[in-house]
Amino acid sequence: MTQQSRRPFPTREAREPSRRTVVRGSLGVGAAALGAPLLSACGGGPAADPKTVTFGSNGADATPEKAYAAVTGAFTEDSGLKVKTNTVDHDTFQKSISTYLQGTPDDVFTWFAGYRMQYFAKKKLAHPIDDVWEKIGSGFSDAAKQLSKGEDGKYYFVPLYNYPWAVFYRKSVFKQRGYEVPRTWSEFTALAKKMKKDGLSPIASGYGGGDSWSILGAFDYLNLRANGYDFHMDLMRGEVAWTDRRTTKTLDLWRELSGFYQQGAGGRSWQDAAQSLLDKESGMAVIGLFLGQQITDEKLRADIDFFPFPEVDPTHGQEAVEAPTDGFMLSRKPKNLKGATKLLAYLGGAEAENLYMGVDPSNVAVNSRADTGKYNALQKKSADLIASAKHITQFGDRDSDPGFISTVVLPGFTQWLGHPDDGAALLKKIESQRSRFFTA
Structure with a gap:
């Protein structure tokens, strides 16, 4: 035994x-x-x-x-x-x-x-x-x-x-409110504005305490969609400067996205944020399929769906998927x-x-x-999403030096999200530490 x-x-x-x-x-x-x-x-x-x-x-x-x-x-x-x-x-x-x-x-x-x-x-x-x-x-x-x-x-x-990271939502909320699944950044932000007007927190978010890692999903997707897989991986491996104009573009997009986060996200766990989605207090969540671990009611599980993180630049489309292994x-x-x-x-x-x-x-x-015949709808859709990806990334702290991410990048990101500005000072500070972790 x-x-x-x-x-x-x-x-x-x-x-x-x-x-x-x-x-x-x-x-x-x-x-x-x-x-x-x-x-x-x-x-x-x-x-x-x-x-x-x-x-x-x-x-x-x-x-x-x-x-x-x-x-x-x-x-x-x-x-x-x-x-x-x-x-x-x-x-x-x-x-x-x-x-x-x-x-x-x-x-x-x-x-x-x-x-x-x-x-x-x-x-x-x-x-x-x-x-x-x-x-x-x-x-x-x-x-x-x-x-x-x-x-x-x-x-x-x-x-x-x-398991893939994507944008999760409740089908019943979208049906009741008449929301359409967005494909592009403009459609995504327009939907977030509509949700906010309707009294929902557009994007569930919780990165308090030891959960600061959870914000990396949004950063990774924004960088992948805006600048493509090759640049993202070069950045993660310390091969390009964090002060590159393309990273600045990513933070500009993130600043726009952060305006739709739940209030008090910095003091909330990812589990609490996910629960707000399940409780219909939030409209969407940028999260991994592990969201399903919080669900014990199969009727609720059947009401959960997701869509790929929206396209920012047509050159890169939605070709990359984060799927930690x-x-x-x-x-x-x-x-x-x-x-x-x-x-x-x-x-x-x-x-x-x-x-x-x-x-x-x-x-x-x-x-x-492996037998996929007993997969639930979310598992089947997840498998299809991963299989269709041109590029698969792991996750920010898995694709880069974990010490660099945990001691430099994450503290900087979490502080910046509290009062997001143009990001130049943050990127300069991160860049100043890059050589400590990456050698030519």
Whole structure:
């Protein structure tokens, strides 16, 4: 049977775990400030049980925890290997990840595709898994394969699910008010003005406390739509100046958008903002599909819909979609390499994805062989949106140096959103710190 191991952490009320929490410090430094790492291995010493695989999970919220238990339980039944799970909330997991990986981590651990995976692969804190991909590779697209490779061309990551960011709304509100789904920026802002006139908060927003990461979705889409995928990725990777006139254009658009945010957004959590959409107090929300984790009433779920973030420049249209991809990595010196490899091969298969998505309908499977027949309408539409994208981005803190985002960009953005001006001073301040995190 799958074993659940819990470390003594602060109460859930005290730590307020969020669905996608950004690292609150450089991956190389932030965890060290915690002293003894709160995220610790449950694998034991050199004489680790060869019939047990240890698994470090960031899925502490009820739904993902239950989904992971279903998957690891099925693996145990199939393989005869026990899975000892060390479950830690998202925030603590990410703050402690560097210290954790440099110590005696669990054999397999949850993490993110793309730049965030490549960081640890480059630091030799993860074990390559090309042998796993020889078994699972036929089930994944070229895009998924690319997201799973390190800079050395080797595989280090097994995808499980992804989820799109878009503009969510309630169908009944649009029908009752006679609102039309916008496609362009002018249509979008005209709709927001109409909602405001009708007494709604046009755009649900909450970025208080540890939820400042949530504002990156709007920034990313504005930059992608105004300046295109190539410029956005160059900016994220530190290859162009933040004082570039194109970034200034993005902040000009964001200043216009911020005029439609809920009052008091800086003191509200993303969950509270999302709830205002569900309660019909707000008309729209720029958010990820994980919004669905707050919904237990299937009638309510059926009333939720979304549309792609609107077009700003026809040159770039709506060709890019933010679809963060979550999955698994292998620690650099796993205690049970053979068992861990078996677990990763199972996790990368359609069966595991079917089990996970059967419990957690706020995501969509990455494996092309996964069964989509039981997807709800939001999952089906999400899968179609991702499949139709010309470019897929992860998310601001996943496509860039997380320390740069968490200690420079996010504090600047949140302060600026409180009193948005022309943005020149903000961009100059961000640019002054770029060289600390990116080298030529």
